[in-house]
Amino acid sequence: MTTQTTGFQGGAPPSALSGQRRGPAPAAPGRASRPGSAYVLPATLFFLAFAVVPVIGVFVLSFTSWQGLGDPTFIGLDNWRRLVSDPGVLAATGTTFLLTALSWATQTPLAIAVGVWAAGRQRNRAVLSTIYFLPLLLSSGAIAIAWRAIVDPNFGIAKYLGPFIGFPDGNIIGNPKSALYVIVFVLIWQFVPFHSLIYQAAARNIPAMLYDAATIDGATRWHAFWFVTLPQLKNTIITSSTIMIVGSLTYFETILLLTQGGPGDATVTLPYLMYQGAFNNYEMGFAATVAAVIVVLGTLVSLLIVRFSGFGRMRSTLEGL
Amino acid sequence: MTTPAHISRRSLLGLAGLGAGALTLGTAGCGSGGQGASNAAAGIDVWCLKDDVQNKIQQAAIDRFNATAKAKAKITAYDNDPYKQKLRIAMGSPQQPDVFFNWGGGSIRQYVQNDLLADLTPMLNGDPAFKAKFIPSVLDAGKIGDKYYGIPNRGMQPVIMFYSQQALDKAKVSAPPATWSELLSQVDRFKAAGITPFALAGSQAWTLLMWLEYLVDRIGGPAVFGGIAAGDRNGWRDPAITQALNAIIDLVKRGGFDSNFASVNYDGDVGAGTLFAQGKAAMHLMGSWEYTAQLDQHPAFVKDALRSAAFPAFEGGKGDAKAVVGNPTNYFSVTKRSRNVDSAKEFLKAMASDAYVDDWIANGDVPAITGLESKIAQSKDAQFGSFVYKMVQDASSFQLSWDQAIENKYAQPMLTNLQKVFLGQLDAKGFVDAMVALP
Amino acid sequence: MAERSIARPNYAAGVLAGIWLVIVAMPVVWMISWAVQRRSEYLANGPLALPRNVTFGNVQAVIAAGFTKYMVNSAIVTVASIVLTLVLALPAAYAIVRSREWLAGTVFRMFLLGLAIPAQATIIPVYWILTRLGLYDTLTGIVLPTVAFGLPLVILILAGSLRDVSGELYEAMTVDGAGPLRAFFRLTLPLSRGAITTVAIFSGLNAWNGFIFPLILTQSPEKRVATLGLWDFQQEYGVDVPMLMTAVLLSALPVLFLYLFARRWLVAGLAGVGGK
Structure with missing residues (x-):
């Protein structure tokens, strides 16, 4: 019996890599048969074709003018020049960062609080947690549509709730000052359950021993949370924050369905600007330039966070899911 | 000896096979893409806006056509905003419709430039009787360059100042405003009576545009925007634009609209139309389709209260108070790649039949067909139909909605900036500067 | 004593958990409540009214x-x-x-x-x-x-x-x-x-x-x-x-x-x- 070290045998042309190990190697004790590169090829080629090539395509298209009909024509750096001088891009960048910062700053503490609370083994907490996770059942499209009905100033809840929060005419979604906060709120409603789920799992994995030790040292509940729970959740916080931040930088379904960037351009973020440029204005080349910025931003931010906090740890956290 | 490798290769082929299987999933049903010989089996895919009322008439026309034709027609319908997007994306792909609904002008110009549409000039010139059916100004509005690419097979859609007689009575206002200053004084009377002067679906910016279109037309005449549509961006600096914007800002400040107008939707009846029908607003500046929509959803309101008027004149303005803005009509165009270009043209001819025209009139619409006075006068919506027919025939100009007329890439910024004016985020100068500065 | 401080019921957390429950659950309650009433009822009674005649006719529609x-x-x-x-x-x-x-x-x-x-x-x-x-x-x-x-x-x-x-x-x-x-x-x-x-x-x-x-x-x-x-x-x-x-x-x-x-x-x- 022999051990195959690569999949490229039995008639397949010898490749450079299999060359070194030409011929069947004898089965040695302590050595298991190992799969060859052929096993990764389908996934790799598929990923290259439908994910990597589009990413490259974003950058290529950013140097073209294309109105969606016919073929793109190269126009050099025109789109990029326009990008840096366009006030709309600047405003959208600001809105994107504001939305991202607000989302992170609200969702993280809420998700930690809910997750840690739900991690308790008390029976009532288990029941309530079931309700807490309800928004997870709905797609983002469904959620946005439901909220559109809720914030309608004449026929929705906003009519009744608005007066209590400073909007006597229920005009929350139509006010340029508050529309973005509606988006932030809907995103909280939509995503906190998911992040609490991660925190709940992580909090349950904290060894009880650590709390026992803290108790012996006379720690209060707050101390135990601050000096035991939070440090133990560090990796989870990094994972969850990365997901949140990259998500907020790139996500626009809620905006499309709830405000379409309005009122005015109060809720136009970079991803929505890209969508609008490509599929309302049909300036595909310029939209691709905006998309390129998003790709760079998203990739950079997640790599930075991961670098900054230790790559391996994020990997192990993700793998542990 | 090599068995494991054999298995591994075969299984990989198997995986590839699965992948290929997945690839074919769903392709069988794809539309009428591809060129080549006429293919009756491919049928005629007719794209139009989704409108339950109007599409019944469209469907009836298709049923009549299908009864005899070899290539069967079928409707694919989308709502307003998705429609333009889907059409555009489809036109950039091989799966194009055969016949599609459009607004003429800017809405098809790029398709013509990319040689995607069939030239309908020979068909019209070869059949003078057919050509003579249409009101010439409307037919010509479908021209790109000196060729016809669209047949005006739909009702005319001028923008009308709809008003509720009940609301007027309640506020003791005798008639809809004939001039802008009258309009302003009526705003105060309606507010005093607890009625919103004008319903406005401000979450959709195109509803705001109607105000600017009419005001600019009344103040400076149709040439002001005509120049802009032709590509002159400095045309935005025309004083008529600034004056019109200031009139809008004034009207908003006086409370002409609900303070929460920017949250109000147009689509569906949880929107401006319902507020108007429920008597919460006195007037609604809207396209003529508002009449059929109200007829469908609030028939009692149409009977008891809904009336129509022209947009008021503007004191000292150069424009003609009889001029009209809106959609002269909608057109149907044929794609060049259609496998059934000839059948598609036949279908357009069949759609101009008397039966089809009668259906529209019965529905309260006014087709762009000559000599309909008596037919309309006998219809059940005679009052409204005659109003529209006369309004268009008396109009010195019928300007196409700006967002349809202007180059695509300027439409969205124009709407966004106008929305900012309504919201008080931009003044007239800010709007003009922003529009001139567009790339 | 210290032990009790962790084991005792956490009222503050309980109150916050209750608030969060309302925020999460109310929209779902509204959705369900609206889904089981007729359109005319919804338009007439407003969004806060509970459905009086529960109907599943909307599913058919x-x-x-x-x-x-x-x-x-x-x-x-x-x-x-x-x-x-x-x-x-x-x-x-x-x-x-x-x-x-x-x-x-x-x-x-x-x-x-x-x-x-x-x-x-x-x-x-x-x-x-x-x-x-x-x-x-x-x-x-x-x-x-x-x-x-x-x-x-x-x-x-x-x-x-x-x-x-x-x-x-x-x-x-x-x-x-x-x-x-x-x-x-x-x-x-x-x-x-x-x-x-x-x-x-x-x-x-x-x-x-x-x-x-x-x-x-x-x-x-x-x-x-x-x-x-x-x-x-x-x-x-x-x-x-x-x-x-x-x-x-x-x-x-x-x-x-x-x-x-x-x-x-x-x-x-x-x-x-x-x-x-």
């Missing part, structure tokens, strides 16, 4: 409007995405963990980088590629990019789980004369059923909830998926909030079943969803 067809399309896309994902990712993860060839390592690093790619931003080239492949307006056209952008996380999760299969077991199989493929089917797959279920649910949810790819890559009503169907309903029946809410709730039904009957796996799969 939603079905009559073709929503089942959209749900079926979503189901096809979901199942196809799961199958394609597993077919591609399992062998890849297996080789990444077991292979000693350079390609496997390189590929793993590529997928790690791929985690950071924002899928939404690539829609323009994806649209371009799929129209050129003749896959515009097909369900396949939705499946391909959905699967591609899900692969990095799926492979990461699978690789993490496959690592737990001990090397000794592989050696034992080799001694018994099994090649890599047999080891894959006899050893790897059975021992990683948990991870496979997790990634299957993750890919399924990803496909079921997908919006932007179907929005841009399909056009005809025959190819419309449930998420787009909802949007379409909103445009068309913005009128009919009860009907709209019924459709919203119907679209969540399959996930609800998972939640009720396979909660553990759903939670594991959901935990993966956030990665994209």
